[in-house]
Amino acid sequence: MLELLLVAVAVLGYALVSRRLAMSAFTSAMFFTSVGLLVGTGGVGWFDLAIEGEAVTVLVEATLVLVLFSDAVRIDLRELRRELTLPVRLLGIGLPLTVIAGTLVGAWTFPDLGWAGAALLAAVLAPTDAALGQAVVGDPRLPPRVRQTLNVESGLNDGIAVPAVTVLIAVVVAEEAGSPGDWVSLAAREVGFGLAAGLIAGIVGGRLLDSAVVTGRIQGTYRQLATLSVAVLAYSAASLIGGNGFIAAFIAGIAFGHVARDHCAGVQEFAEEEGELLAAVTFVVFGAVLVGPLLGNLDWQIALYAILSLTVVRMLPVLAAMLGSRTLLETQMFFGWFGPRGLASILFALLVLEEVGGEAGETIFAVATSTVLLSVFAHGLTASTWAGRLASRLDSAHEAQPELGWAPELPTRRGHIRRSDA
Structure with missing residues (x-):
């Protein structure tokens, strides 16, 4: 009960000064993480939950399902068809190269992990969370195309990373058990059944909701709840038939957004409010x-990997992905730096600790959480300053620069475009 009291006090305290903090470099993730460090077992010891306890597991699963589903829903791929060039470069070229680079660095830094373990670590840290640099994706000084490139990347790369994390967990577990051939059937079942459950839940749920709205059979509040129930349905159905529920939640979001786009606003509103609460609790924990x-x-190995993961492991693949894009080098460096690791990596790390366990699971967990901790503060503190500098540079650029092209304004993971008076 004390833990619940501490979370409530932290949320209330931040809420009372949130408007003022929104204008500073001190982000909500930094605030709630700092509170957690202060009251946790590394501080005064008032917040004492077991990492593998039921409360943490439920929080992890609920948050990840909401994040994956709402991310997939809020990114309107049909709206982005004309302007997918830069996000596709980051997702189609930058993301795989980031995993490869992270694997190489991991195998060198932690040789005991082996190639599969190093690849799993890289996949856990591949997703980005643009909400940690909200001053970037919500800063009206930056051109929409710059903001939306990072917004779309962070909205889709966590879902893209889920199958990779799922398969690599199966590989590592099979290797630890001495049966390396068993991972193929396990991974195929989890990915295949997850895809199927997500598609069916998203399409059928979207069609049913659309029909109920058109015929006036559903009330406003339940329209929002029905949308969210699709995510839970996909997750639970996939889990029951042996599939991966997180893959199902992401695919359900994509399918739902395709067949019932007019009803996605409710999910975005929920994700902005209740999702923010879940995120706050997650960062305190x-x-x-x-x-x-x-x-x-x-130790030095963990610190070295964390630093390299946020710099060369991310930035070099992004620079490679941007070759031939005609964007400014400063923009490319900006894209490379602002790949903050956040919620998805935290939740993936907990899944690895739970499902892999042993020395490999503990190492991956320790490295991933340390990297996220560094990212929370490094990206939060630099976001506003660098965004302002790039905005000034682009103000004087030629209007033909790709960064200045049109891009749709899509909602961010937490909130919408920041007003100048916010």
Whole structure:
């Protein structure tokens, strides 16, 4: 009960000064992580939950399902068809190269992990969370195309990473069990059944909701709840038939957004409010339970990997992906730096700890959480300053620059475009 009280006080405290903090470099993720570090086992010891306890597991699963489904729903792929060039470069070229680079660095830094373990670590840290740099994706000084490139990337790369994480967990578990051939059938079942459950839930749920709205059979509040129930339906159905529920939630979001686009606003509103609450709780737990106990055991290998993961492992693949794009080098460096690791990586790391376990699982968990901790503060503190600098540079650029082209304004993971008076 004390843990619940501390979370409530933290949320209330932030809410009372949120408008003022929104104009500073101190982000909500930094605030709630700091609170967690202060009250957790690495601080005064008031917040004491077991990492593998039921409360943490439920929080992880609920948050990840909501994040994956709402991310897939809010990114309108039909709206983006004309202007997918830059996001496609980041997702189609930059993301695979980032995983490859992270695997190479991981195998060199942690040789005991092996290639499969190093690849799993890289996949866990591949997704980005643009909400950690909200000053970037919500800053009206930046051209829409720059903001939306990072917004779309962060909205889709966590869902794209789920199958990779799923398959690599199966590989590592099979290797640990001494039966390396078993991972193929397990991974195929989880991915295949997850895809099927997600498609069916998203399409059928979207069609039923659309029909109910057209005929006036549904009330406003339940229209929103019905949309969210599609995510839960996809997750639970996939889990029951042996599929991966997180893959199902992401695919259901894509399918639902395609067949029932007019009803997606409710999900976005929910994700902005209740999703923000889940994120706040997650970052308090992250600081108190996940990171706090690890701070005294950090070594040079973990620190080195965390630094390399946020710099060369991310930035070099992005620069390679942007070759021939005619964008400014400063824009490319901006894209490369602002790949903050956040919610998805935290949740993936917990899944690895739960399903892989052992020395490999603990190593991946420690490295991933340390990298996220560094990212929370490094990206939060630099977002507004660098965004302003790039905006000034682009103000003087030629109007034919690709960064200045048209792009649709899509909602961000937490909130909408920041007003100048916010």
